[in-house]
Amino acid sequence: MTKFKHDEFAKDLLRTILELYGKVQIDLPITNELRRIDVFFTPAGVMPEDPTIQLLWRCATYGASFEPFRSALLYRR
Secondary structure, X not given: OOOOHHHHHHHHHHHHHHOOOEEEEEEEEOOOOOOEEEEEXXXXXXXXXXXXXXXXXXXXOOOEEEOOOOOHHHHOO
């Protein structure tokens, strides 16, 4: 569980879109590391081209890991 709402939103959004096309894992631990992959996607087969998500489709065609990022420095008060 994350303490940043934008991070949780990004993970949920990617999961919602990508689970239509294959297996999505959230907060996947990386062995021998102290890190986790935010979203790991494995396609269930050949991904049909979807014009509504062109860039995401290109990234996920062969499987991908996603690390949504927002610079906290831009939002300091």
